[in-house]
């Protein structure tokens with residue numbers, strides 16, 4: 493029997509107790525920001541790690557959800573990899589859930605609730621465990637604990653040392669992650685960090701993703717008359733700020749959907765030949781997406797989604813000027829505001845990007861301020877108020893990073909089908925901390941099913957994906973690797 497066969501035999505036999513342990517962990521409410529609740533979660537995870545002989549501690553100042561740091565030693569001289577998971581979850585609206593978010597519920601492949609299996613009972617891979625954080629992101633914690641048990645039961649040697657960083661405030665912006673990492677950097681040294689979060693590919697194929705986009709955002713307000721005016725008495729005479737804003741926004745993109753802000757992609761690192769080859773080899777999804785989303789064409793007609801994710805994006809995420817619908821009044825609005833987010837690609841700098849937007853607005857003839865304009869300033873010419881939040885940069889590890897091929901091999905073996913690699917996710921996670929604070933590259937290694945209802949009601953983990961995670965961590969621990 494090979495090592496993987498032994499792990500699989502162990503987890504089949506012990507599935508009921510793994511699920512019971514998972515349910516107990518999910519029954520601990522973990523809404524992000526609820527520090528006392530998150531401390532209970534951290535204490536439970538520390539206890540479970542220590543029960544398996546893993547050095548573990550919850551660290552951090554009072555009033556902050558702690559970072560759980562752990563070390564799973566390997567044989568002497570084993571290379572060291574980091575595993576990042578977060579144990580906090582998104583807020584819940586229980587009324588929207590079919591079953592209470594913190595009463596973990598097992599559901600069969602047909603969607604009907606089933607009892608948790610008794611010892612020796614079997615569970616179908618297509619079944620799902622429903623609870624907040626079942627997928628995002630307690631699943632990797634439970635998979636890793638089960639893998640430790642399975643590896644110990646098989647008597648296999650640990651060929652890799654793992655250092656663990658389990659965060660408790662990912663869902664509220666990782667405010668303290670950088671400083672907590674810096675304070676404990678000596679314990680967090682690793683060849684590379686595996687970010688175990690997010691879903692695998694659509695269709696449930698395993699994937700290893702090399703990066704994320706960065707993020708920054710701003711609010712842009714332009715001004716009309718000092719107060720809303722009667723549109724009959726003043727219409728055609730007083731300038732309308734909604735129209736001014738529309739013109740200003742329209743000046744930021746051309747008719748073909750390309751951003752026209754000067755220098756917008758000047759710092760963007762273009763895909764390497766290998767990255768482009770990976771993108772080109774991915775099966776096209778665009779026709780199906782346009783159909784499902786009822787879209788006539790992509791913003792840049794004919795473009796491929798994955799290619800567009802390699803570039804920074806400029807997105808108007810909201811607009812406001814007076815009111816619409818039943819609340820609409822016959823007025824010329826006094827101001828108009830757009831809320832804009834910018835996803836940053838590798839190479840882009842958040843502060844520089846915001847300055848390019850400000851400069852573009854200046855170039856359109858506006859006085860740009862970061863506060864309300866005075867009466868004199870409004871009288872002097874077009875004024876725009878821009879309030880920006882400097883976000884964080886993208887992270888993108890090179891495809892030829894030694895650990896990538898290793899992880900693709902392990903993920904393929906664990907899943908029984910070839911793992912896919914992608915240069916970046918479209919979304920944003922502050923992975924730059926790992927590079928800036930720890931000097932280590934990051935690779936995203938998800939286990940959850942893509943239809944897990946992450947952040948929404950009825951979040952769930954498909955059990956087959958939990959077992960994939962157990963097999964994957966067991967292989968990670970027991971497969972020899974040289975950086």
Ligand SMILES: [Zn+2]
Pocket residue numbers: 578628629662689690
């Ligand atoms: Zn997550």
